[in-house]
Structure formats: structure tokens, C-alpha cells
Amino acid sequence: MVSVAEASSIVFAHLFGPSVETVGLPDAINKVLAEKVMADRDFPPFDRVSMDGMAIRFEAWEAGRREFFIEDTQAAGVRQKHLKDVQNCLEVMTGAVLPKGTDTVIPYEAIGIKNGSAAVLTNDLTKGQNIHGQGNDAKNGDVLLEPGLLLSPAEIALLAAVGKSQVQVFSFPRTAVVSSGDELVEVEAKPEPHQIRRSNTFAIQAAMKTLGWEGTAFHLMDNKEQMVETMKKIAETFKVIMLSGGVSKGKFDFVPSVLEEIGVTKLFHTVNQRPGKPFWFGVSKKGVTVFALPGNPVSTYMCFYRYIKPWLLKSVGVKNDSLVARLAKDFSFTGGLTYFLQVAVKDEDGKLMAYPIPGGGSGDFANLKNVTGFLELPEDRSAFVAGELFPYIPFRNIV
Amino acid sequence: MVSVAEASSIVFAHLFGPSVETVGLPDAINKVLAEKVMADRDFPPFDRVSMDGMAIRFEAWEAGRREFFIEDTQAAGVRQKHLKDVQNCLEVMTGAVLPKGTDTVIPYEAIGIKNGSAAVLTNDLTKGQNIHGQGNDAKNGDVLLEPGLLLSPAEIALLAAVGKSQVQVFSFPRTAVVSSGDELVEVEAKPEPHQIRRSNTFAIQAAMKTLGWEGTAFHLMDNKEQMVETMKKIAETFKVIMLSGGVSKGKFDFVPSVLEEIGVTKLFHTVNQRPGKPFWFGVSKKGVTVFALPGNPVSTYMCFYRYIKPWLLKSVGVKNDSLVARLAKDFSFTGGLTYFLQVAVKDEDGKLMAYPIPGGGSGDFANLKNVTGFLELPEDRSAFVAGELFPYIPFRNIV
Numbered sequence: 001m002v003s004v005a006e007a008s009s010i011v012f013a014h015l016f017g018p019s020v021e022t023v024g025l026p027d028a029i030n031k032v033l034a035e036k037v038m039a040d041r042d043f044p045p046f047d048r049v050s051m052d053g054m055a056i057r058f059e060a061w062e063a064g065r066r067e068f069f070i071e072d073t074q075a076a077g078v079r080q081k082h083l084k085d086v087q088n089c090l091e092v093m094t095g096a097v098l099p100k101g102t103d104t105v106i107p108y109e110a111i112g113i114k115n116g117s118a119a120v121l122t123n124d125l126t127k128g129q130n131i132h133g134q135g136n137d138a139k140n141g142d143v144l145l146e147p148g149l150l151l152s153p154a155e156i157a158l159l160a161a162v163g164k165s166q167v168q169v170f171s172f173p174r175t176a177v178v179s180s181g182d183e184l185v186e187v188e189a190k191p192e193p194h195q196i197r198r199s200n201t202f203a204i205q206a207a208m209k210t211l212g213w214e215g216t217a218f219h220l221m222d223n224k225e226q227m228v229e230t231m232k233k234i235a236e237t238f239k240v241i242m243l244s245g246g247v248s249k250g251k252f253d254f255v256p257s258v259l260e261e262i263g264v265t266k267l268f269h270t271v272n273q274r275p276g277k278p279f280w281f282g283v284s285k286k287g288v289t290v291f292a293l294p295g296n297p298v299s300t301y302m303c304f305y306r307y308i309k310p311w312l313l314k315s316v317g318v319k320n321d322s323l324v325a326r327l328a329k330d331f332s333f334t335g336g337l338t339y340f341l342q343v344a345v346k347d348e349d350g351k352l353m354a355y356p357i358p359g360g361g362s363g364d365f366a367n368l369k370n371v372t373g374f375l376e377l378p379e380d381r382s383a384f385v386a387g388e389l390f391p392y393i394p395f396r397n398i399v
Numbered sequence: 400m401v402s403v404a405e406a407s408s409i410v411f412a413h414l415f416g417p418s419v420e421t422v423g424l425p426d427a428i429n430k431v432l433a434e435k436v437m438a439d440r441d442f443p444p445f446d447r448v449s450m451d452g453m454a455i456r457f458e459a460w461e462a463g464r465r466e467f468f469i470e471d472t473q474a475a476g477v478r479q480k481h482l483k484d485v486q487n488c489l490e491v492m493t494g495a496v497l498p499k500g501t502d503t504v505i506p507y508e509a510i511g512i513k514n515g516s517a518a519v520l521t522n523d524l525t526k527g528q529n530i531h532g533q534g535n536d537a538k539n540g541d542v543l544l545e546p547g548l549l550l551s552p553a554e555i556a557l558l559a560a561v562g563k564s565q566v567q568v569f570s571f572p573r574t575a576v577v578s579s580g581d582e583l584v585e586v587e588a589k590p591e592p593h594q595i596r597r598s599n600t601f602a603i604q605a606a607m608k609t610l611g612w613e614g615t616a617f618h619l620m621d622n623k624e625q626m627v628e629t630m631k632k633i634a635e636t637f638k639v640i641m642l643s644g645g646v647s648k649g650k651f652d653f654v655p656s657v658l659e660e661i662g663v664t665k666l667f668h669t670v671n672q673r674p675g676k677p678f679w680f681g682v683s684k685k686g687v688t689v690f691a692l693p694g695n696p697v698s699t700y701m702c703f704y705r706y707i708k709p710w711l712l713k714s715v716g717v718k719n720d721s722l723v724a725r726l727a728k729d730f731s732f733t734g735g736l737t738y739f740l741q742v743a744v745k746d747e748d749g750k751l752m753a754y755p756i757p758g759g760g761s762g763d764f765a766n767l768k769n770v771t772g773f774l775e776l777p778e779d780r781s782a783f784v785a786g787e788l789f790p791y792i793p794f795r796n797i798v
Contacts, residue, residue, distance in 0.1 A: 077580060097593045132763075137765040157605075160598035199559035202559040206552035296449075
């Protein structure tokens with residue numbers, strides 16, 4: 001048996017070597033950037049008018065001029081015009097190139113227009129106002145984005161702006177999600193009294209999907225020979241295998257021996273934690289990573305978010321800030337192991353308060369709908385006081 | 400001009416009437432549930448063994464018995480067996496039905512097995528231990544999930560467990576995302592010096608995608624007649640239109656007049672906020688909702704997250720807790736309007752601390768990559784002190 005800290009460091013010592021794929025811009029959302037992205041021009045690419053109004057030469061105003069004949073209009077999307085007479089002005093639109101010979105934009109609000117001339121109605125003018133200067137945000141060649149960034153809509157806009165209609169992103173490993181157990185039937189089935197429907201693979205596949213990761217589902221009956229045969233085939237095709245069930249001490253818990261038989265080396269089996277104690281982890285000579293998770297829904301779920309999700313994100317270089325939350329009510333349990341307490345975290349006056357929702361144990365996934373994540377309570381204690389801070393593993397955003 | 404509070408209440412007074420669609424279970428992730436989901440049996444459906452070991456009748460142990468002949472094995476997925484002799488035991492597996500006649504499970508750890516008998520090695524036994532009782536989590540007919548729930552992987556598992564291979568979810572309205580402006584060229588194009596590439600529609604479409612909402616992109620040149628013609632067609636096909644650009648005071652800002660010409664009634668134009676002041680909102684007689692956003696990338700982005708995302712979620716009944724965060728550094732500006740400050744929020748000792756990253760104004764979207772959201776600073780003040788709490792509008796999860 002290993003501790004949670006040992007289990008983590010073993011898992012994180014076996015990251016996968018990600019490959020890179022090219023996707024179209026709209027498909028890059030929520031993917032992890034695999035290339036450096038540079039500005040292909042200055043941003044803004046020209047001195048950009050940022051208010052609708054009149055562009056003047058500041059020195060004329062400074063010299064006392066208050067009325068400016070409007071020479072022309074500079075619209076957005078039109079080549080740069082130039083001010084012919086420094087005593088005049090050009091009408092300019094937001095997004096337009098600042099006309100040559102002008103250096104200051106007076107907004108409509110501060111102007112009266114009559115007979116083709118603009119009278120300035122303010123005495124408060126600053127040279128260069130209402131101009132978003134060329135290269136102010138970024139210079140041509142500047143690195144705008146680094147690999148390992150989880151792409152949000154803001155970055156999608158940035159990629160569009162620098163002309164990246166195709167983007168290099170990391171591709172996640174081909175993954176099998178394997179349930180096991182004779183008691184499990186399909187979702188569509190009407191279960192016999194002693195049977196239940198498969199649900200873990202759906203939860204894992206859905207959790208993967210939220211990370212832009214695909215999983216292919218399989219099911220194994222509790223028959224060792226058949227399991228060896230099927231698992232051999234799966235291990236030939238997939239780089240990652242997540243199993244649920246069959247890893248405990250029961251007579252028909254064949255998963256550990258099946259995995260060793262097909263050449264997967266055990267790196268640990270059983271972690272000093274609740275839920276999820278029977279968690280098994282190993283790697284094959286051919287580089288297949290195997291997470292064999294306990295079959296109880298809450299255990300499966302906790303192990304995915306505590307070990308597998310950070311393993312995936314670390315593998316592609318995503319810097320993942322860890323969160324802490326404050327226990328909102330006293331909590332105690334027998335101690336001696338790391339306890340992953342089901343909590344509902346709320347933002348109360350800017351503080352992340354974690355309300356315990358202990359539920360009916362690792363099989364009680366009906367309880368999870370009220371839960372936002374797990375609070376990780378350390379193994380060396382048994383009583384925990386309201387107000388204390390502990391690591392928080394969210395599985396649901398508190399939007 | 401309206402205040403931010405007025406603009407919000409006008410927008411939220413015009414929610415859309417969602418329709419319902421049926422999706423397969425794997426596609427339900429991140430969608431909003433549109434039906435009540437009931438337990439179709441008890442959960443667990445039977446008294447469920449929750450540890451591998453031996454099932455006994457507690458009264459035998461209580462009467463002094465410490466060694467139990469193993470009558471048989473009760474595996475998971477097998478019909479309920481029954482204990483023939485109350486002095487004996489049945490070997491049981493996690494997930495199995497508790498055999499008839501037994502009421503307590505002793506785990507392998509507390510047992511020594513020899514010659515087909517199990518000797519109990521502990522004096523610490525509780526009647527009913529290691530049994531997850533029938534109906535403990537939910538009773539047949541209990542309402543497990545209510546409409547308006549944003550489905551996370553945990554709920555997908557629950558839906559699978561109750562046999563919902565098809566789920567009713569709310570469908571989001573058919574939506575057009577329309578950019579405008581002669582200065583904009585396609586992402587693939589090499590822009591002339593006075594041109595820039597389209598980026599707002601990509602950002603909006605990506606932001607929509609993260610909500611499971613699809614947008615179809617269009618572009619309008621600054622030509623009023625063409626705009627009227629195209630917008631008429633768009634308004635016939637789509638229930639929601641989001642425009643960006645063309646709503647300010649410029650000579651070629653035709654959007655407001657075009658919208659009124661095609662029969663969209665203005666509900667407000669200009670909001671006392673920065674960025675995003677020229678924001679225009681209206682509804683047509685045929686029920687098309689139109690958000691005409693300012694064209695500056697940061698304005699577009701802010702308006703989407705401050706107004707449109709909550710509008711969408713409210714329309715389908717999602718209870719959306721609002722967040723507050725703590726200003727991490729003093730900040731001041733000229734005041735007189737609601738200021739949406741770009742911030743990076745970090746979890747520091749369980750507190751959401753918002754670090755100002757003001758950037759180069761509403762055109763500076765290169766800055767957004769360091770930003771996690773906006774802090775909403777009220778219009779009646781101009782100086783804001785570190786430690787104060789303000790509403791926080793996230794656009795990026797702090798995972």
C-alpha cells in the first residue's frame with residue numbers, strides 16, 4: 001500500500017509523450033496549444049482611431065485654433081488619407097487608420113458641426129488622445145502564446161487575428177474505458193433484481209469529453225481467460241486503459257492478475273485513501289498506461305479527478321494551479337487514511353467555503369449531484385475544524 | 400443611455416422560450432436537463448455487499464460463535480442465495496446481493512480461512528456492517544434530478560443507472576453571429592496595412608461552443624442597403640442574432656438603423672459602462688432577439704459574458720450562483736460609469752483574489768490571455784481599495 005502522495009508521484013512520473021495534431025481554428029477551443037504563436041504584424045497594425053470624431057493636428061489647437069474645416073472622411077477599412085492643411089481636420093471613424101498629419105482625435109461629444117466645419121466645444125484636450133498606437137499591445141514577432149495553454153475563446157480570437165486558421169494542438173492518447181463485473185447490464189436493459197446498469201464508463205467518458213479527450217468503452221465479464229484475451233487486444237490498440245471494478249480482494253477480482261499476465265507491470269496496488277483504496281496502477285513494456293480503478297462509482301470518479309485528469313494535463317504541459325477551500329463545518333472520521341470528503345463549495349464573500357455532503361459511501365453516486373468536488377483531508381489526523389484550509393479537487397465549476 | 404442594472408433587467412425580461420430535444424446519453428454532457436428524472440427502482444436495488452468477505456447472521460456471533468463453515472459463494476451478478484444454517488457463512492463479493500438469512504459482512508482482513516471455514520479474528524463487529532442497504536441512497540420513484548440542471552459527468556452516471564439512454568435536454572436557439580466593418584478580412588487573408596482580420600465571431604462562436612451552443616457566422620460590409628437585405632434574411636432564419644461592430648456614432652455605423660428598418664424594436668442603446676458603452680439590444684415582433692455589441696474585441700467579450708451567457712442560462716432555468724472576488728490591489732479610474740476591470744483571479748488560501756490587469760483598452764485583446772474574467776466596479780465610485788469585494792464575471796475556469 002502506498003500513500004496518496006506516493007501514488008501521485010508514481011503516476012506523475014509516468015506522463016505520456018504527447019503527439020501534435022493540426023486542427024482548424026473553430027475546433028481548437030478547449031484544446032491545449034502545442035506551438036508558439038507570434039504576432040505576424042504589430043497590434044494594432046497602425047495608429048488606430050478609437051473614437052468616432054475629428055482628427056486634428058494638436059499644434060494647431062495649441063496655437064489657438066478652435067474651428068476646423070472638415071477636409072474629408074477617413075473610414076475604417078480605407079487606405080490612410082492625409083491632412084492637407086494643418087489648420088483643417090478629417091472626420092474619422094473607430095477602427096480607421098489615423099490620417100497622416102493628424103495626431104489627436106476629438107470625439108463627436110466634444111464637437112459642434114456646422115457648414116462643413118467642426119467647432120471644438122472643450123478646453124480639455126490631450127495630444128494623442130483616442131488613438132490606440134501602432135504596436136501598443138504587441139510588436140511584430142512578439143510571442144503571444146506559449147505551448148501548454150488551454151485555449152479559451154479569448155485565445156481563439158487572438159489566433160484568428162494573427163491569421164492562424166490552422167493550429168497545432170496536443171493530441172490526447174487513444175484510450176479504452178473498460179468496465180468489469182457480472183452484475184452489470186446495459187443502460188437499455190431491464191436489470192434482474194441482482195443486477196445493476198453500467199454507469200461508470202459513461203461517467204468517465206463524459207469527464208474525458210469535458211477535457212476534449214475521447215474514450216472507447218468495453219465491458220468484461222468476470223471470466224479470467226476471456227479477460228486476458230480481450231485485454232491483450234485492447235492493449236495492442238490503445239495507449240491508455242482505464243478499468244473500473246475487479247481490483248479488490250474478491251474471488252473474482254481478476255483485474256490485477258490479468259494485467260500482470262498480459263505484461264503490465266504493477267507500480268502500485270492499494271492506496272491509503274477512502275474512497276478508492278484498491279486503486280491499481282501500472283505500465284506495460286510497450287508503454288501502455290493502465291489505471292485500474294475501484295468499481296464503486298464515487299471511487300472511480302474521485303480517482304479520475306485526483307489522479308488521471310492532472311496526469312493528462314501535466315503530460316501536455318498545462319500549468320494547473322491547485323485549489324484550496326475552507327472547511328465550512330467541523331468534520332471527523334476514524335483517521336489513518338487520506339479521506340476525500342464530498343463537499344459543495346460556495347463562494348461566500350470571496351471565500352471558497354466547503355460544505356461536507358458525506359453521502360452514503362463510495363457506492364452512493366446519487367449524492368454526487370449536490371457535490372462540486374472533494375476536499376482532501378490528510379491521513380495523519382481524524383478531527384477537522386471549520387475554517388481550516390485543505391486541497392480542493394473540483395469536478396464541477398461553480399459558475 | 401441605461402445603467403448596467405437597467406440593461407441587465409431589460410435583457411433578462413426577454414428570455415427565450417426554450418424547446419426540448421432528445422439526445423443520446425453520451426451527448427447529454429454539459430447540456431441542460433429538461434425533464435424530471437426519477438429512480439426506476441431502489442438505489443441500491445438490493446442490500447448490497449460493500450466489502451469482500453464473509454456474510455454471517457449476527458445473532459450467531461453474538462451467541463459466541465467465532466468459526467463459520469463456508470456454505471457457498473455469493474458473487475456479484477448472481478441471484479440471491481440463502482444461508483441454510485445460521486451457524487455457517489457465505490463468502491460474498493463487493494457488489495453482490497446480501498444472501499438471505501445473513502445480516503452482517505466481515506471483511507477478509509478480519510478473517511482467517513482454513514479447511515473451508517472462516518475464523519473471525521476481531522472482537523469488533525457491528526450488526527449490519529459493510530452492507531449498503533436497499534433504498535439507502537434513493538427509493539423507487541424518488542425524484543433524482545430536476546429540470547434546469549447543467550449535466551456533469553456525475554449526472555450522466557446517474558442517468559445511466561436509471562436506464563435513461565435517451566435524455567430530454569433544452570435546445571438553445573438557432574443563432575447568427577454577425578461581424579461588420581469594411582476593415583475586416585478573413586483569417587486566411589494577408590491584410591492590407593489598413594485592414595485587420597476578423598476575430599470577434601470566432602471568439603463568440605468559441606464561447607458559445609463551451610456552453611453547447613452553436614453559432615453560424617456572417618459578415619456585413621458597411622453598406623446600408625446590403626446590410627438591410629442580408630439582415631432581413633438572417634432574421635427570417637435565426638431566433639437570436641449577435642452582431643459585433645457598427646453600433647457607435649460613426650458615419651458608417653448603420654447597425655441600429657438597419658435593425659429598426661427590418662422591424663427590430665430597440666429596447667436600449669448605449670449602456671453606462673466601460674468597455675461596451677454602445678451596446679444595443681432589441682426584439683422583433685416575430686420574437687427574434689438581437690444583441691448588437693460594440694466591435695472592440697474586449698467589449699464584445701465582456702458583453703457576451705455579462706449579459707448573453709446569463710440570459711441563455713436563465714432562459715433554460717439554470718440556477719447560476721453569482722461570484723464575488725476580492726480586489727487584490729487598489730484601483731481607481733475617472734468614475735461615473737460601471738467599469739469592468741480585467742482581472743486575473745487566483746485562489747490564495749481559499750480566497751478569490753482579483754489582480755487588476757488593465758491592458759491597453761477595449762481593443763487590446765492580446766491582454767486577455769492573462770485575464771480570467773472581469774470585476775464589476777460600481778458607477779457611483781472612482782476609487783477602489785484592496786480587499787473590497789465586487790461581483791466577478793469569469794470567462795476562464797481557474798482549474
